[in-house]
Amino acid sequence: MRALRLSLLPASIALGLIAEWAALRRGPLQAAASGAEIRLVVVDFVVGLLLVGCGLVAWTRRPESVTGLLLTVAGIAWFLGTFAGSGGIGYADFGALFLTLHRGPLVHALLSYPSGRLERSAERAAVVFAYVVSAIADLGETPVATIALGAVVLVVGAQRFVLAVGPQRRARAAAAVGSAAFAAVLLFSGLARLGGSSASLDRGVLWVYQIVVAGIAIGLTLDLVLGGWVRATVTGLVFDLGEPVERGPLRDRLASALGDRSLVLGYWLADRGVYVDDRGRELELPEQGGDRRATIVRDGGEPVAALVHSADVLADRRLVESVAAAARIAVVNARLQAEGRRQVDELEASRSRLVEVGDSERRRLEHELQDGAERRLAEVEALLDEATRGANGGFAAVLAKTQAKLDRTRSELREFARGIHPRVLGAGGLPAALEELAERAAVPVELYMNDARYPAPVEAAVYFVCSEALANVGKHADALGATVEVSKRDDTLVIVVSDDGRGGARVEEGSGLRGLADRVEALGGRLTVTSRRGAGTRLVAELPVP
Template sequence: MASRRSIVLLAVTAAAAGAATEAVPAAGAGRTACDLLTGWTLLACGAWGLARHPRRARWALLSASGLAWFAANLATALAYAHRGPLVHAAVAAMPRRPGLSAASVLPAAAVAAGYADAVVFGNGHGELDVAVAVLLAALALRAPPRLAGAMFALSAALAIAASTALGDVSASYAGAALYAYEGALCAGAVLLASTASGPARAGITDLIVELGPARRSPRTRDALARALHDPTLEIAYWLPARQEYVDLEGRPVTLPAATDGRATTVVEQGGERIAALVHDASLLDEPQLVGAVREAAGLMLANDRLQAAAGAQVVELLASRRRMVTAGDAQRRRLARRLNEGPARHLAEVAATVRAARAGAGAPLTTDQAELLDLVEAELGQGRTELDELARGIHPRVLTERGLAAALAALAKRAPFAVDVSAPEQRLPEPVEAAVYFVCAEALTNAAKHSGATTARCHVSVDRGRVCVDVVDDGAGGADPSRGSGLHGLADRVEAAGGMLAVSSPAGEGTTIRAELPCAQ
């Protein structure tokens, strides 16, 4: 209460001082009255805002604009000093957006141009007025309704000022433009002050109706953002079983620190934590508004939390599938390595022994002995070939040792028809390389067995964190993904990696298998 009395006393003193300064210039009664009304309006609106929200800098800036208005009567160099803090006050009312983007740079540019305009305009640079007017109008398109009205009014005021600075106007036009300029300033200040009262009670009532249990809305966040006049609002849902916050899709959310201009309001229902509203820190000055919105949205957020919990289960299921595929690939690599290092090496040693026995025989071999040794060597060779094919089917060594491009080139050489391969030489994460390789291998195997293809093409590309795979053949087409387990297994593998698999196979036009997977390097 004491701070409010101090603000009122300060406003009265400033208003009296302003009235005294109007006695300095020699102007008519009408001109003096308009100057007084403009300065007092700026001061009164700033004092009104300070009384309601003393911690918000915009109201101190608006008051400073009023003081600067009257200070111009004492020094002509200060004639346009009111514009800097006035533009700053309007821009400061914009909800802050985290991160560096056009939405965050535009307000800073408007403030800088506003202060530059206040300093430079006296030298006849009306171009700055135009720039600030355009910036304010652009910001108004993103602002809540009342703040948008204030910004449009200030933009109009600066456009009027620019028309007198950039053109050769008559004295009568200049006088009329000055009255219009002051009127637009007053309108902008009043509209800006109206934002201090928060949204009307009807807005909260509309929110309760929209979010009531009888009208479950999928746009909860948008409705809350409108009620709070904060387009940056985020909602995090609390899952007690996992002791963490998630978004509506079930992805984990980390609440921001209190030092980055964001604040968190916890929503409870029946004493149980339901969600958290992450909003602009300036809303902490309006605890009644935030509390009303929190109470109105409690039931709706409780319902939405069920969806978030289901989404979290889906996310965990996908993560579990991904872990299973990764573990399976690791097991396949180990098994393939053991086959190459164990049985395959043993067969090679036996083959070497047979050759040594043939070469070291003291007497010429009989026909039966030679045929027997030939049969043993042939069987050993066939066994090694089949073992190599088994190892490649489990997990090709070339993929592990040399990467995807080399593995696909080797795969193309073993195909019964010509295969054109295009793949990046760079190494990709092991799960991605394995998924891409087996997509290509299964597609070429199907083409060889069922389509009668004579040529095929495997194209792999990496773009903006995603790997795209296209396998196209010129076979008979007509492939049905619902038959057989090969394509089903591929789809499961690709989806477990967070990707998607599509098959296009019109009869008589060949088959195209396309897969897309995320690839975090």
């Protein structure tokens, strides 16, 4: 194939020189070619040479696209049609057969750029129409056929650009401009001839036509070889993938950047040897040759993900490589973030389990104190009562003191047990526990809450938040009163404990408040304290509840 491409250039130059020589040849009774005609012949040769040369460059540099081949064929057809301008009857009759033939492959190149594939039925129909009209010279030269071809190229060229998104649209921009310019010249030429154009107008239109064809050859080749649209696509993709995760899942950002809403992102599971989508469902990769393609994203030679997309989205090999490199970074980053989130979730779950285990252990200790030590102290009290009934004198006084110490010990034991875990919380629920807490507080407490029940860890957290907050009010606030409010807002239980004391409390300075903050955060909530000096303290705990 390389040898063929190398031989086509000198062969085309030779064909062009012969064709231009024939175009300048005049019969015995004809006037010699004028200066204007000579200039047109020179430009004609340059245009044909540009078509062939640019086509060969594009064909060599981008063999996966047939655009270069189509431009080369258009250039050869251009030189063949040049024979029609000859004054020699044989040359003119030969050239007349190919006069408009170059339009077929040129339209084909414009409507299939950059991949060279015709994707929609409208594009295929337009190219077939162009080949038919161009191959039949007597038809292609008519003004009506010229206008019809121009209209078809304009409509289909604009349609394929408008319908494209993402990198497709950027890739088709050069072809869209070329299609519009080529269609405009054809439409003007056909309409001018229908209106009875002059020789000077025809010559001017021919000049413009040659310039447009040369511009198409140069523009498509430069865009295809240099790949500015590829760089623009990859730059946009890297920018989109670098946006925060809040902008949407990785699959959605890839789909948006590549302009393929049907794109599916599969993650490689090495232990199972399969790809799965973001919902964990196994992903089956499409077979080669269909409308869907699979681009494998690798990291260090090992697969990490697969992009399943429309076949025409990543048709360019450079775009495939660049997108795979950008996606690899994003996928690896997403996997690291997912692993980090998993570890955070495990840590939070572990903290929550520790809180539950701690509460369970508190309940066990409370029951042991109540059912063990408390029961034995009650038995001792019964013995003292019995002994007191038969005692007198000094012994009775000793027994009375012992009874008083026993009462204080039982009271302290009950307070201790209540601090570990209040029995009333399990028996009567949170409202009863908070009412008891308010009654034992050092300052008057106004309590506002409903009778709803919540999960045990949540109720325990609410109780201890209120207990610690009211204890701090009694010890440090110099307050006249306090307020406790417990309410549910959507899926959040909000606990507010406020007082009218001196303020100045801080979570960082109190181990009790710090412990409460840890307990609340372990359940997925948060605790905030607002305490300006002289303005009282307001403690707010928010806990998620189902």
